[in-house]
Amino acid sequence: MRSMIRSQVYTPTLARLVRFALIQPTLLSSRIIRTNPRRHFSVSRKQAMLSTELTEAQVSALRANKDRLARDLHHSCQWGSGIRWGDGPTDTGMQRLALSQEDKQVRDWFIETTKALNCRVTIDEMGNIFAVRPGRRTDVPPVFIGSHLDTQPTGGRYDGILGVLSGIEALKSMDDMGLETEGGVGVVNWTNEEGARFPISMISSGVWAECIPLSQAHELKEVPTVASLPTASSAPETMRSALEKIDYLGSVPCSYKQTPMAAHFELHIEQGPHLETAGQHVGVVTAVQAYRWFRLTIVGRDTHTGTTAFEHRADALYAFAQMMVRAREVASSHGCLASVGIVEAKPGSVNTVPGVVSFTLDIRGPEDELVNVVEKQLRKDFDAIAAEEGKPIGKPCRVEWTLDFDSPVVKFHPDCIDCVQQSAEAVVADSDSTDPKSLTRTIMSGAGHDSVFTSKRVPTSMIFVPCKDGLSHHPEEFCSADDCATGASVILQAVIRYDRKRFSS
Amino acid sequence: MRSMIRSQVYTPTLARLVRFALIQPTLLSSRIIRTNPRRHFSVSRKQAMLSTELTEAQVSALRANKDRLARDLHHSCQWGSGIRWGDGPTDTGMQRLALSQEDKQVRDWFIETTKALNCRVTIDEMGNIFAVRPGRRTDVPPVFIGSHLDTQPTGGRYDGILGVLSGIEALKSMDDMGLETEGGVGVVNWTNEEGARFPISMISSGVWAECIPLSQAHELKEVPTVASLPTASSAPETMRSALEKIDYLGSVPCSYKQTPMAAHFELHIEQGPHLETAGQHVGVVTAVQAYRWFRLTIVGRDTHTGTTAFEHRADALYAFAQMMVRAREVASSHGCLASVGIVEAKPGSVNTVPGVVSFTLDIRGPEDELVNVVEKQLRKDFDAIAAEEGKPIGKPCRVEWTLDFDSPVVKFHPDCIDCVQQSAEAVVADSDSTDPKSLTRTIMSGAGHDSVFTSKRVPTSMIFVPCKDGLSHHPEEFCSADDCATGASVILQAVIRYDRKRFSS
Numbered sequence A, B: 001m002r003s004m005i006r007s008q009v010y011t012p013t014l015a016r017l018v019r020f021a022l023i024q025p026t027l028l029s030s031r032i033i034r035t036n037p038r039r040h041f042s043v044s045r046k047q048a049m050l051s052t053e054l055t056e057a058q059v060s061a062l063r064a065n066k067d068r069l070a071r072d073l074h075h076s077c078q079w080g081s082g083i084r085w086g087d088g089p090t091d092t093g094m095q096r097l098a099l100s101q102e103d104k105q106v107r108d109w110f111i112e113t114t115k116a117l118n119c120r121v122t123i124d125e126m127g128n129i130f131a132v133r134p135g136r137r138t139d140v141p142p143v144f145i146g147s148h149l150d151t152q153p154t155g156g157r158y159d160g161i162l163g164v165l166s167g168i169e170a171l172k173s174m175d176d177m178g179l180e181t182e183g184g185v186g187v188v189n190w191t192n193e194e195g196a197r198f199p200i201s202m203i204s205s206g207v208w209a210e211c212i213p214l215s216q217a218h219e220l221k222e223v224p225t226v227a228s229l230p231t232a233s234s235a236p237e238t239m240r241s242a243l244e245k246i247d248y249l250g251s252v253p254c255s256y257k258q259t260p261m262a263a264h265f266e267l268h269i270e271q272g273p274h275l276e277t278a279g280q281h282v283g284v285v286t287a288v289q290a291y292r293w294f295r296l297t298i299v300g301r302d303t304h305t306g307t308t309a310f311e312h313r314a315d316a317l318y319a320f321a322q323m324m325v326r327a328r329e330v331a332s333s334h335g336c337l338a339s340v341g342i343v344e345a346k347p348g349s350v351n352t353v354p355g356v357v358s359f360t361l362d363i364r365g366p367e368d369e370l371v372n373v374v375e376k377q378l379r380k381d382f383d384a385i386a387a388e389e390g391k392p393i394g395k396p397c398r399v400e401w402t403l404d405f406d407s408p409v410v411k412f413h414p415d416c417i418d419c420v421q422q423s424a425e426a427v428v429a430d431s432d433s434t435d436p437k438s439l440t441r442t443i444m445s446g447a448g449h450d451s452v453f454t455s456k457r458v459p460t461s462m463i464f465v466p467c468k469d470g471l472s473h474h475p476e477e478f479c480s481a482d483d484c485a486t487g488a489s490v491i492l493q494a495v496i497r498y499d500r501k502r503f504s505s
Helices: A002-009 A012-023 A030-035 A056-060 A066-076 A101-116 A161-177 A203-208 A214-219 A239-245 A274-278 A316-333 A368-388 A414-428 A450-454 A481-503 B002-009 B012-023 B030-035 B056-060 B066-076 B101-116 B161-177 B203-208 B214-219 B239-245 B274-278 B316-333 B368-388 B414-428 B450-454 B481-503
Strands: A081-084 A092-094 A120-123 A129-133 A143-147 A185-189 A263-269 A282-288 A290-299 A337-339 A343-346 A356-365 A398-407 A440-445 A460-465 B081-084 B092-094 B120-123 B129-133 B143-147 B185-189 B263-269 B282-288 B290-299 B337-339 B343-346 B356-365 B398-407 B440-445 B460-465
Touching (some): A066 A101, A066 A481, A101 A161, A101 A185, A161 A185, A161 A481, A203 A214, A203 A450, A263 A481, A274 A440, A316 A337, A316 A343, A356 A368, A440 A460, B101 B120, B101 B129, B101 B185, B161 B185, B274 B440, B282 B414, B290 B316, B356 B368, B414 B460, B450 B460
Parallel strands (some): A143 A185, B143 B185, B282 B440
Antiparallel strands (some): B081 B092, B120 B129, B290 B356
16 A cells, blocks of 8 residues: 555656755755655665764755645544534544544554554553654664644644654655664554543553553543543443453553663644744753642532521632632742642532532642642642631531642753754754744743653653644644644654664764 | 320310310410420310410410421431431431422321321322311311422421421311311422422422413423432433322312412521521511522633643633632622532543633522622623633633522511511410510521412411521431421411401401
8 A cells, every 4th residue: 555655646756856855955945845745755665865874964954744744634633523613624623532432543543554654563551552663773672753642522633643643744754765764763652641531641651651550540430521421431431441442452561661762752732822922933842840730629518508698608619719719829929830620519509508619729830849839838728718618607618638640840851852952943944034043942841741751761852833822622722734844844853863863873 | 097096195084174274374384385295185176166266365375296296207207318417316317309209108198197187188280289177167268388398319307398297287286176267277288399309499389379380390300410319210300200100290270279378387497597596496587588590601711721821821710719709799798698509610621721611600688689789790790800811812701691590589478477476476485585575586588488489479478497507408407396396386376366367357
C-alpha cells in the first residue's frame, strides 16, 4: 500500500531533484519548500541519507509537510467528533474518552499507519502504543515523539492529537527524504493522559515511569459522570476491563525498563495566551509548573430553605462559595492558580439547604514553595470560613482535605531544550521578521503532560505552538495549520539533532 | 372491633365519672387530666354532648390523649421506617415516598382506623383520602383537619404525619367523650405534599383547589433520583400510574366543589427554631411567606485550569460562588431568605474551568414586595458579576433566569386564627408559667403546606409546635410527645370552636 501511494503521487525524477536541493541548501529556500506541494517525495532506502552525515544547514532546512499533517490530523478526528461550533467540515470539537470505542478506532488507525511506515509496534499493559521506525543501530533505545489521542469530554482537535500526529508526520517526512537515523525514532500514544474518564491524568506514562503502581492504574474506576456518556459503558468500569474490552491490554510490561527511550519530545498547543498575545510562533518549554490536586468535603447540616434563618444554618454550599472566592484571592496574591472543576452538593433538593458539598481544588504555581504557601493559607482560611457557618447554632461546618495528586515543578533536560531551541530558531527563520529569534521564547508549561513522567526517567522537553485565544479543553480549541506545521518541523529537527548529538563523535 | 376495644379498657362507671368532671370544670384540673390515664373513656352516642352546648370552660378543658397519640404515630411509622440515628425503637427517620408500597400500607391503615371510628371515607382522583365523622347536620360541609403521610427520602416522623395523626386523635378524643358536633369533622390525607417523588409539592391540594389542572398532575413523572430508590419503581412513573398501581386512583373528582370543606386546620412542626429558642409551646400561624423558585444558568467558557490565568477566564463556577455570597447579603438586608439547593457545573473535570453552571435559587420573604425587591436587586447584581468574569478577554459570562414557581404571601383566615389562638391559650394554661400566654406566639410559616391551597377556597389556618433544633427534612427531626399532644389538643379545640362559631346563634 505504501509503494502504491508513492507511485500515484511522485516520480523518481522529482524525488531526485528535491534530494539534490536538500544537499545544496543554497538552492533550497525553505519558504519555497513550505508552500511547494512537490516537497512530497520519496527515495528508496538504498539512497538513504544518514542523520549524522547531514550538515547543520541541511538539518535546519528540514520541514514537515503542512498539508499532509492537517489532512492526517483531521482524518484522525473522524473518530470521536464532538460539539459542532462552526460550519466548516472540521469545525467540531472532540469527545474521545480514553478506551472508548472511538479511542479504539483511532488506535487501530495509528497502528495501521505506523506499520505502513515500517514501524515495529508494541502495546504494553496500560495500552500505551509504541511505534518505532528502526535506526541503523539496534543496540540503543529509540528517541520518542509522544503525546495522547484521548480527549476531554468537550475537548478540541489539538490537545494531545497534534503531538501524536506530528510524530507520524516526522516519520513520513523522514521517509520522504530517505533519511536514516542512528538510533530508532518512535512515536508513542500514551493512554488516558487527560484523566477525564479514569480520574488520574498522565496515568499511563506514570506507570511506565514506575511512579504509579500498575495495580492501582488497572483498578482505577471511570468517573460516574463519564459513565453516562454515550461513549462509555453504563456501569463504571476499571481501566483494566476497559483495556480488555477494546482489546488493548498489551502483554509488554509497562515500564521504562521494558520499553526504554533515549529521550522524549512532545509537541503541544500552549493552552494559554502568551504566544498568541506576543505574536510568537514557538515556545521552548523548559519546565512544568508545580501542581497539587485535592478533593475537599464540607460537612454542614441539611435543613429546610424556607424555615431556617441564615444564622441557624450550617450551609455547606454557602461555605463552599466563600472558599472559592477566597481561593482566587490567595492564589492570585502569590502568582499561583487555584481552580475548582467539580462540585457536588447533597442532598440536591430545591428546598433543602445542602448539608454536604464535595469539590476538587487544583492549585498550581511556578515553584513548589509557592504552592506550599497557597495550600497552607487556604487550609487556614477554609477552616475559618467553615467555623463561622453554623457557629450560632453550635454546629459549625467542617472541611476535610484529601490530596489526590502532587506534581512538583519539573525542569526539562538541557540537551533536549538545546535541540528544541536550535530547531525553533531554524524553523522561524522562514518568517519575514527582521528578528526571527524574537518569534521564539522559553516558556513554562502550566499544564501537566506525559513529558512530566518521561522526564523522571529520560531526557525530555517540549515544544509549544500558539492556540487561538489560549483556549483548550473546549470544542473551539484551535491551532492553525501553519502553526501545527511549524511545531511539527521543530520536533522533526529536534529529534534529528538529538540523534546527531548522541552519535556524532 | 370498636366496642371490643372499649370493653377491654374502660368501664361505664369511669366514663360517667369523667363526663361529670367535664361538665363541672372546677373539678377538672387539666393538669390531672393530661397525666391521668383514666382520661381514656367513652360514652355511648345516646349520652352525647353537643359541641354548641358546651361552656367555654368545657371547651378549654378539652385535651388530646398524649400516650395514645404517640403510640398511634409511631405505629404508623412502621411503614417506611428510614435511617436509624439512635438506639431507641423510634429512633429512625422516615422514607415514605408518595404512592410507594409503604405509602399504600399507611393509607390502608388510615382508612381502617377512621372507618373504625365510624367515618365515611372517600378517595378522589388524586388519591386524597377524606374521612368524615358525621355531625348532626348533614346539609353542611365538614370542618377538616388535614396534612400528609408522605415524607422526604431522608425525612423524619413528624413532618405531615403529626398533622394527620392529630386529626385521628381528635376524632378518638371526641368519641371518648361522646362529643357530637353540628357539622361533621373530617381528616384528610393529601397526596404527595412533599413533592419529593413527584416534583410539585402540595400538588394534590393544588388540584383540589383547582389551582393545578388534574391532567398536569396525572401526567407528572417521578424524579429520576427517586426512581432508583428501593421504594419506587425502576422506571419513572406518572402519578396516575402510581395511583393505579397501589389502587388509590379514586373515582371522586378532585375538587373543592365535589369535596367541600367548611374550613381546614393543619398542625405541623415548626421546621424552624423560633419556638424552641424562645421556650414557647404553640405557634399560631397567621400567614405563609412568599416564595419564588428559579433555575439559573451561567454561561462562561471551558478552559484549562493549569494554563489559563485568572484574567483570561470566564469561570462560570467562580461567578456562581460570588452570586451565592451576594444572594445572602441582599436577602439578609431585606429580611428575606435566598438559598441554593442544587448546583451543577459542567463539564465536570478537575482540570477544566467550568463553562456552564446551573443552579436553583429559592427566594422567600414575609411580603411579596420584599421578594420582588430582592429578585430585582439580585438580577442586577448577578448581571454585574457575570459581566466582570471574562471581561478582559471580551467574553464575559452571562446569566439566565427561569421562574419555576411563584407562591405569593398567604394570609390565613381571621376566624380560623381566632379559634387557634383561643385554643392555644387554653391549652398552655396547663403550664407552670406565671404568664402562660407568653408560651404562644403568632408566627409566619416559612414553608409551603397543603393549607396554602386550601386557603384559596376555604377559611384555613395552622398550628405550629416546636421541633428539636428547628430541624426537619432530616431523619433526626423530632417533636416531643408533650409537644405533639399540645398541638393535638389545640387542633381538637380549634375544630370544636369553629363548629360552635358556625352554629351558635
